[in-house]
Amino acid sequence: MLWRLALSSMRSRGLTVVLTALAIALSVALVLGVEKLRLGAKISFADTISDTDLIMGARTGGVQLLLYAVFRIGAVPNTISWDSYQQIAARPDVNWIVPISLGDSHRQFRVMGTTPAFFDRYKYRSGRDLTLRDGAVMSDLFEAVIGADVAETLGYQIGDPIVVAHGVASFVQHEDTPFRITGILDKTGTPVDRTVIVGLEAIEAIHVDWQDGAQRPGTPTPPETLRQMELQPKAITAALIGVQSRLQIFTLQRAINEYPSEPLMAIIPGVALQELWGIIGIAETALLAVSVIVVVTALLGMAAMMLAGLSARRREMAILRALGAGPGTIMGLLLAEALFIAAIGAVLGIGLLYAGLVVAQPWLDVAYGIFVPISGLTPRDLLTVLAVLVAAALVCLIPAWRAFRISLADGMSVRN
Amino acid sequence: MAPPVTIRDLRFDWPGGRFGLDVPAFDLPSGAKMMLTGASGAGKSTLLALICGIVQPQAGRVDVAGQPMSGLPPRARDRLRADQIGIIFQQFNLLPYATALDNICLPLRFSPRRRAQVSNPRDDALSLTQALGLPDDLVLRAKSTDLSVGQQQRVAVARALLGAPPLIVADEPTSALDVDAQAEFLDLLFAQVTQMGASLLMVSHDPALAPRFDIVQPLAKIAMPRRGAA
Numbered sequence: 145m146l147w148r149l150a151l152s153s154m155r156s157r158g159l160t161v162v163l164t165a166l167a168i169a170l171s172v173a174l175v176l177g178v179e180k181l182r183l184g185a186k187i188s189f190a191d192t193i194s195d196t197d198l199i200m201g202a203r204t205g206g207v208q209l210l211l212y213a214v215f216r217i218g219a220v221p222n223t224i225s226w227d228s229y230q231q232i233a234a235r236p237d238v239n240w241i242v243p244i245s246l247g248d249s250h251r252q253f254r255v256m257g258t259t260p261a262f263f264d265r266y267k268y269r270s271g272r273d274l275t276l277r278d279g280a281v282m283s284d285l286f287e288a289v290i291g292a293d294v295a296e297t298l299g300y301q302i303g304d305p306i307v308v309a310h311g312v313a314s315f316v317q318h319e320d321t322p323f324r325i326t327g328i329l330d331k332t333g334t335p336v337d338r339t340v341i342v343g344l345e346a347i348e349a350i351h352v353d354w355q356d357g358a359q360r361p362g363t364p365t366p367p368e369t370l371r372q373m374e375l376q377p378k379a380i381t382a383a384l385i386g387v388q389s390r391l392q393i394f395t396l397q398r399a400i401n402e403y404p405s406e407p408l409m410a411i412i413p414g415v416a417l418q419e420l421w422g423i424i425g426i427a428e429t430a431l432l433a434v435s436v437i438v439v440v441t442a443l444l445g446m447a448a449m450m451l452a453g454l455s456a457r458r459r460e461m462a463i464l465r466a467l468g469a470g471p472g473t474i475m476g477l478l479l480a481e482a483l484f485i486a487a488i489g490a491v492l493g494i495g496l497l498y499a500g501l502v503v504a505q506p507w508l509d510v511a512y513g514i515f516v517p518i519s520g521l522t523p524r525d526l527l528t529v530l531a532v533l534v535a536a537a538l539v540c541l542i543p544a545w546r547a548f549r550i551s552l553a554d555g556m557s558v559r560n
Numbered sequence: 561m562a563p564p565v566t567i568r569d570l571r572f573d574w575p576g577g578r579f580g581l582d583v584p585a586f587d588l589p590s591g592a593k594m595m596l597t598g599a600s601g602a603g604k605s606t607l608l609a610l611i612c613g614i615v616q617p618q619a620g621r622v623d624v625a626g627q628p629m630s631g632l633p634p635r636a637r638d639r640l641r642a643d644q645i646g647i648i649f650q651q652f653n654l655l656p657y658a659t660a661l662d663n664i665c666l667p668l669r670f671s672p673r674r675r676a677q678v679s680n681p682r683d684d685a686l687s688l689t690q691a692l693g694l695p696d697d698l699v700l701r702a703k704s705t706d707l708s709v710g711q712q713q714r715v716a717v718a719r720a721l722l723g724a725p726p727l728i729v730a731d732e733p734t735s736a737l738d739v740d741a742q743a744e745f746l747d748l749l750f751a752q753v754t755q756m757g758a759s760l761l762m763v764s765h766d767p768a769l770a771p772r773f774d775i776v777q778p779l780a781k782i783a784m785p786r787r788g789a790a
């Protein structure tokens with residue numbers, strides 16, 4: 145009966161209660177949503193590159209190698225000589241190897257020289273292949289395949305010419321050797337989207353007339369001549385490697401790290417990605433902190449609502465006291481009310497979360513390459529909800545305690 | 561049977577110390593209807609709060625139905641009040657969001673003893689309200705706020721009487737009513753109290769009501785107020 149009355153009491157304050165529950169619902173949805181997004185981002189991030197066992201580069205930091213070889217961020221500190229590359233490639237434990245040559249750019253996008261094998265070997269999101277939205281993989285020396293973001297940002301179509309700039313963020317252009325776009329890749333949510341891919345020889349070809357970062361004076365070598373030339377690169381930037389058997393990963397890694405004639409290193413992508421995530425994870429913590437603050441705000445709002453309501457409910461409390469309710473009962477009623485509102489808010493919030501996920505999932509995938517799986521609540525989520533309820537009870541100890549004091553101090557008649 | 565109320569050597573101060581009350585001795589005889597009179601601010605409501613165990617004296621004792629209201633732990637005090645005393649306020653007796661019936665049955669929730677006295681709360685409540693002249697429809701369905709002040713007071717009487725507590729305490733229950741309604745209200749209240757064999761302790765300013773009571777007790781005769789910085 146007391147519960148029924150408590151419910152009617154809440155119903156009589158319906159609008160306030162509903163708004164309070166709604167605030168809590170939004171905050172709960174936000175916290176859980178941020179958590180789901182964080183997990184999705186983490187998984188998508190860890191899946192930036194998959195099925196590649198090792199990434200080889202000149203000796204530097206593991207994260208740095210990952211950054212330039214996979215994310216194409218930052219400067220390339222050093223190269224791998226073609227000789228070393230071929231020696232490694234010839235090892236029996238190497239199943240496949242794809243060379244990568246970086247250093248040039250087109251507008252804000254990096255240009256990557258590689259072999260056609262790249263399109264077979266590069267996988268993301270647990271083994272997905274790169275697919276062409278349009279056109280075909282390059283077959284001529286001066287052909288290029290571009291990522292989805294490159295095409296979208298610059299409005300490129302199949303057949304459009306593009307000019308590669310020497311270096312990164314440079315105005316010196318390889319104008320005499322323009323490329324033609326033959327293929328546009330589907331969106332992947334990986335750095336491939338922001339890459340212009342050309343043949344490994346093409347990188348060599350556009351540098352034939354260059355020396356020490358400057359164009360050699362005189363007439364440039366015409367493309368026809370270039371096509372006839374032996375364009376074997378002298379060096380590459382990095383290589384993706386697949387081993388024969390997973391057991392050989394560490395042996396091969398050690399062999400590369402201890403390669404005698406040149407300082408090289410090899411990293412396991414998953415490990416390096418995790419390390420990198422650890423660094424950018426600070427942002428994730430900040431996001432979480434903000435959503436926690438939103439929850440606290442909503443709960444404080446509820447406490448304030450109850451506190452403000454107390455003076456109007458003094459009569460109610462005095463009546464209950466006179467009928468035999470102890471101050472503890474009155475305090476308990478207020479706490480129960482707080483918990484009830486918080487619980488309604490939490491349930492609403494979970495509903496909001498899933499509604500939001502259903503709506504936002506495809507969009508997040510397309511726009512940001514973050515795949516947020518719509519899965520049940522994790523134990524951690526449930527713990528979060530529980531924490532919200534406990535926090536609600538704690539915060540509402542303030543009005544409840546005040547009600548306790550009032551019901552003791554008021555005596556028989558309500559005084560104002 | 562133990563007298564419904566006895567007070568001995570009571571000393572009480574409100575927190576803040578601006579008003580206090582000394583009651584050397586006070587007895588309400590069993591079955592008596594007593595009218596407590598006194599000027600506004602004399603401490604009548606304070607005395608009722610002490611008897612009902614809603615506030616605690618600093619010294620002395622208050623016994624209700626032979627049990628030491630002032631000596632019990634808080635929980636037991638609340639229970640004693642729920643069991644033994646039906647309380648009627650001056651006005652605003654009812655929870656506004658509940659029906660009259662819910663209001664009437666609420667004390668049973670706090671007092672198993674009173675709950676045991678009624679066979680069927682709803683029927684007992686309705687027979688009380690019928691005796692008090694309230695239409696069933698009003699009791700069952702109307703929100704308390706839709707009742708007139710006189711009707712609300714009668715619902716409060718029904719609530720105080722349900723489960724037959726031996727003591728009814730009323731703090732100026734008629735002062736919000738006009739003269740005709742006052743007389744009618746008192747007739748009904750007295751009839752019910754008499755029928756149940758309860759004792760009645762009622763505060764009133766109105767000397768015209770005095771002849772109806774067995775005892776008229778001016779507060780000044782039994783209590784010494786203390787005012788100012790104590």
Ligand SMILES: Nc1ncnc2c1ncn2[C@@H]1O[C@H](COP(=O)(O)OP(=O)(O)OP(=O)(O)O)[C@@H](O)[C@H]1O
Binds near residue numbers: 604
């Ligand atoms: N809850 C309270 N806290 C502190 N002081 C109180 C409280 N209730 C009453 N008092 C003080 O006790 C004194 C007596 O008040 P009380 O309500 O007992 O008078 P009363 O005789 O019932 O007056 P009235 O006829 O106006 O109802 C007043 O001075 C009042 O300030």
Ligand SMILES: [Mg+2]
Binds near residue numbers: 557604605606731
């Ligand atoms: Mg009074």
